[in-house]
Amino acid sequence: MTAEQAATGPGSAPSSVSSVPGGESEPEAVRRRAGGAESSRANRGWWDRNADEYQSEHGAFLGDARFVWCPEGLDEEEARLLGPASALAARDVLEIGAGAAQCSRWLAEQGARPVAVDLSHRQLQHALRIGDGRGGDLTFPLVEADARLLPFADGSFDLACSAYGALPFVADPVRVMSEVRRVLRPGGRWVFSVTHPFRWALPDEPGPEGLTVSASYFDRTPYVEQDESGAAVYVEHHRTVGDRVRDVVASGFRLLDLVEPEWPDHNRQEWGGWSPLRGKLIPGTAVFVCERD
Ligand SMILES: C[S@@+](CC[C@H](N)C(=O)[O-])C[C@H]1O[C@@H](n2cnc3c(N)ncnc32)[C@H](O)[C@@H]1O
Numbered sequence: 001m002t003a004e005q006a007a008t009g010p011g012s013a014p015s016s017v018s019s020v021p022g023g024e025s026e027p028e029a030v031r032r033r034a035g036g037a038e039s040s041r042a043n044r045g046w047w048d049r050n051a052d053e054y055q056s057e058h059g060a061f062l063g064d065a066r067f068v069w070c071p072e073g074l075d076e077e078e079a080r081l082l083g084p085a086s087a088l089a090a091r092d093v094l095e096i097g098a099g100a101a102q103c104s105r106w107l108a109e110q111g112a113r114p115v116a117v118d119l120s121h122r123q124l125q126h127a128l129r130i131g132d133g134r135g136g137d138l139t140f141p142l143v144e145a146d147a148r149l150l151p152f153a154d155g156s157f158d159l160a161c162s163a164y165g166a167l168p169f170v171a172d173p174v175r176v177m178s179e180v181r182r183v184l185r186p187g188g189r190w191v192f193s194v195t196h197p198f199r200w201a202l203p204d205e206p207g208p209e210g211l212t213v214s215a216s217y218f219d220r221t222p223y224v225e226q227d228e229s230g231a232a233v234y235v236e237h238h239r240t241v242g243d244r245v246r247d248v249v250a251s252g253f254r255l256l257d258l259v260e261p262e263w264p265d266h267n268r269q270e271w272g273g274w275s276p277l278r279g280k281l282i283p284g285t286a287v288f289v290c291e292r293d
Pocket residue numbers: 012013040043044047062096097098099100117118119120123145146147148162163164165166167169170
């Protein structure tokens with residue numbers, strides 16, 4: 001059992017991979033405070049070490065050029081949370097926490113001009129490996145950066161999006177969303193998905209044991225995996241639904257919709273704590289659809 005499985009945690013990351021630097025010993029899973037810099041440092045290392053496992057475990061589900069918002073399988077091709085197809089052509093789109101940039105690749109195929117940002121060098125190497133998804137080179141820029149400090153001029157983008165990228169991992173979501181607002185043009189849409197906050201009250205298990213409340217939904221203490229010296233090697237941050245709404249508004253956005261994707265019958269795939277069993281009963285993902293005020 002990994003430390004991640006042993007503790008109540010939200011588990012945006014796959015649960016079957018080693019999160020130990022060097023792989024020597026299991027990290028300890030705790031709930032404790034973790035600041036912005038510590039969280040980014042820990043998560044950069046974690047994603048660099050685990051990107052290969054993540055892509056080999058989930059790459060088929062994600063597809064090379066598919067925009068899937070969540071383990072439930074909500075697809076932007078059908079959901080159109082960023083607006084109608086006509087709203088994508090020739091638009092500058094920022095993707096945050098892009099991983100191997102599957103969503104950006106789909107956006108490029110729709111005629112948009114995506115820029116894919118991620119904290120992890122190794123995740124972006126997978127984006128290069130996949131290229132354009134048809135044997136050719138990537139057709140859009142990759143940027144290695146922390147979403148807490150976006151290296152773009154004000155008003156550079158028409159749209160911004162993130163599928164489980166950055167927001168579940170940062171201590172200071174208002175700082176990230178204020179950066180997103182800064183680089184968006186007036187009226188620009190900002191859509192992001194995160195673990196549904198309700199999941200934080202439950203064990204991160206796909207089976208029936210993941211259906212019994214074991215922690216307080218109201219406990220915002222971060223989930224931290226730490227090494228023997230107490231240094232964080234992985235961090236996730238909890239915000240309640242109300243916190244997320246307040247963060248959106250405090251960052252200068254209007255909330256247009258809050259989507260809680262239901263688990264479709266055809267999806268039989270488990271992803272960490274996400275499973276058909278739990279998906280039929282409780283929400284696993286929250287997608288916030290916002291517009292720059
Ligand atoms: C769960 S993965 C999602 C990746 C991709 N969006 C997908 O759907 O496969 C989370 C990603 O967020 C990135 N990330 C975490 N913290 C970040 C930060 N502060 N700034 C930018 N990216 C971050 C990680 O490196 C990782 O690639």
